[in-house]
Amino acid sequence: MPELPEVETVRRGLAPVMEGQVMAKVEVNRPDLRWPFPERMAERLTGRRILQLRRRSKYLLGDLDSGETLLVHLGMSGRMTVSGDPLGRFVHDHPAVQKHDHVVFHMESGARITFNDPRRFGAMDLMQTATADQHKLLSVLGPEPLGNEFDEAYLIAAFRGKNTPVKSALLDQGIVAGLGNIYVCEALFRCGISPLRKAGQISAARVASLVPAIRDVLERAIAAGGSSLKDFRQADGELGYFQHSFDVYGREGEPCHTPGCNDTINRKVQSGRSTFYCPSCQR
DNA sequence: AGGAGCGCCTGCAGGC
DNA sequence: TGCCTGCAGGCGCTCC
Numbered sequence A: 001m002p003e004l005p006e007v008e009t010v011r012r013g014l015a016p017v018m019e020g021q022v023m024a025k026v027e028v029n030r031p032d033l034r035w036p037f038p039e040r041m042a043e044r045l046t047g048r049r050i051l052q053l054r055r056r057s058k059y060l061l062g063d064l065d066s067g068e069t070l071l072v073h074l075g076m077s078g079r080m081t082v083s084g085d086p087l088g089r090f091v092h093d094h095p096a097v098q099k100h101d102h103v104v105f106h107m108e109s110g111a112r113i114t115f116n117d118p119r120r121f122g123a124m125d126l127m128q129t130a131t132a133d134q135h136k137l138l139s140v141l142g143p144e145p146l147g148n149e150f151d152e153a154y155l156i157a158a159f160r161g162k163n164t165p166v167k168s169a170l171l172d173q174g175i176v177a178g179l180g181n182i183y184v185c186e187a188l189f190r191c192g193i194s195p196l197r198k199a200g201q202i203s204a205a206r207v208a209s210l211v212p213a214i215r216d217v218l219e220r221a222i223a224a225g226g227s228s229l230k231d232f233r234q235a236d237g238e239l240g241y242f243q244h245s246f247d248v249y250g251r252e253g254e255p256c257h258t259p260g261c262n263d264t265i266n267r268k269v270q271s272g273r274s275t276f277y278c279p280s281c282q283r
Numbered sequence B: 001a002g003g004a005g006c007g008c009c010t011g012c013a014g015g016c
Numbered sequence C: 001t002g003c004c005t006g007c008a009g010g011c012g013c014t015c016c
Helices: A004-018 A041-045 A129-134 A152-159 A166-171 A181-191 A204-223
Strands: A023-028 A050-056 A059-064 A068-073 A079-083 A101-107 A112-116 A123-128 A266-270 A273-277
Touching: A004 A050, A004 A059, A004 A079, A004 A101, A004 A112, A004 A204, A023 A041, A041 A123, A059 A129, A068 A129, A123 A129, A152 A166, A152 A204, A166 A181, A181 A204, A181 A273
Parallel strands: none
Antiparallel strands: A023 A101, A050 A059, A059 A068, A068 A123, A079 A112, A101 A112, A266 A273
């Protein structure tokens, strides 16, 4: 699924056709995704103007002129793609409804945004904008990795005494919000830190090195339009291309990219998820 | 208290 | 061709 860079890529693609625009009609084609949709979702969205499209962690948040905020999560396989001309000049290029097109937003401009999610691990909800931070999915989140609150001192303190592997600690959305399996693996490789090492046992200097490494890998991934494995598409349907820049993710058995290293990338399962790393470079 | 494991779903690739 | 198994970018819940 989309991790932070993929969600940010989608947000940037949707913003030009959604921000400031009115939803003329919203089709809701099933009662639920991971959870039931909020009560009367289509009615509460219809006719509303989207004032702003924000991102918090892996959640998209659309603030409406009704004082409510629409929360969208893409789960593992969710996509939001735009069809139709944003200026409403050509509205005949909308594809037919496809399997797993669960929600379709018809904008007044003629643009159409389709939410498609085969695995249905995604979610949507509506909440009061004023208290959005207190939503149960958002209130548990740690700082944004690209924000000022996330710095060396913060991460050192967060890891202190932690008996869990650093891989799990970085996947913990309460420590830092928005990282997933791919970018955790990549950030640990860049810092030469073994994913198996206990978070609390890593020197402060090495923990500190994770902060710029995480920022750098996320920023580069956003600049590349995210990573496309099987499912991910940008809002315009294009593939992201950061997957070509992976050092470790999905590279089991392939040579390590570190100059002079003759080892190959290993895969290990940690709490049920694949971890990719170089046993020589990551200690 | 905090961490590991399971389940939610569908689709795809690979082995036979 | 088809069946079976394993695997997938997330995350909340239960159990220990």
